[in-house]
Amino acid sequence: MKILKVIPRQSIGRIKIGMNREEVYSILGMPKKQETIEWIGDYHIEYDNDKVVFIEVPNSIADTHFVLFNGVDLFGTEAKLLVKYISEYGKYDETDEELGYSYSFKTLGIGLWRPSIFEYEMINSEEFQELDEENQLDEIQNLYFESVCVFQENYYD
Template identity: 75%
Template sequence: MQILKVVPGKSIGEIEIGMDRQEVYRIIGTPKKQESIEWIDEYHIEYANDKVIFIEVPDSFRDTHFVLFEGVDLFRTEAKLLVKYISEYGKYDETDCELGYSYSFKELGIGLWRPVIFEYDMLDDPEFQELDPEIQQDEFKHLFFESICVFVKDYYKK
């Protein structure tokens, strides 16, 4: 397993905010088509004036990497605990209409996302108890975030 360090507002692994497109291509490869938003080797990269302004990685990185922020694995830490931990470094946008699904720490430059809100206390919910055991098992993945991103400071003001 490799370690992929996440530095809010700065980088995920070797890919850094402000890096030019050609530097990104040297590190992770070239996409089939150059666009302002590209998917390259599972990285989601967004550019403005050919400079990186947004970097996102999916939870599939968990298969080959420890994706760490200040020593905490972002894909192996329960969502509720991770939000609490990152909140020690900065505040998330409490007005976000997607709160629970996503958390944007705009001042830090880091975001977290999952498609479904699921917490341990939902295990006792009668609706959950009625689900097929395979579906119940599948729901556990939503205890964790599915993607992590870093971005430039004013990314969400555009």
């Protein structure tokens, strides 16, 4: 397993905020089509004036990489615990309409997202128990975040 370090407002692995396209392509290879927002391998990258302003990776990268913030596995830590941990370093936007699904730590330049809110306490709920096994397994995946990103200052302003 490889390690991808998430450094607030700076980088995920070797891809850094502020890099130009050529630098990104020399590391990840060429995308199928050059656009403002590109998927290259496991990376989702957004550019402004040909400079990286946003980097995101999905939890599927956890099959081959540990994605770490200050030594904590971002895809292997329960969402509720992860938010609490990262909150020790910076505050998340409490006014976010998607709160629970997404957390934007603007002072850190880190974001987290999951498609559905699920907590361990919900396992015993009648609604969860009525789901078939496949749907239960899908819901349990939402205990964790599906993607993590870093972004430049003022990205969400």
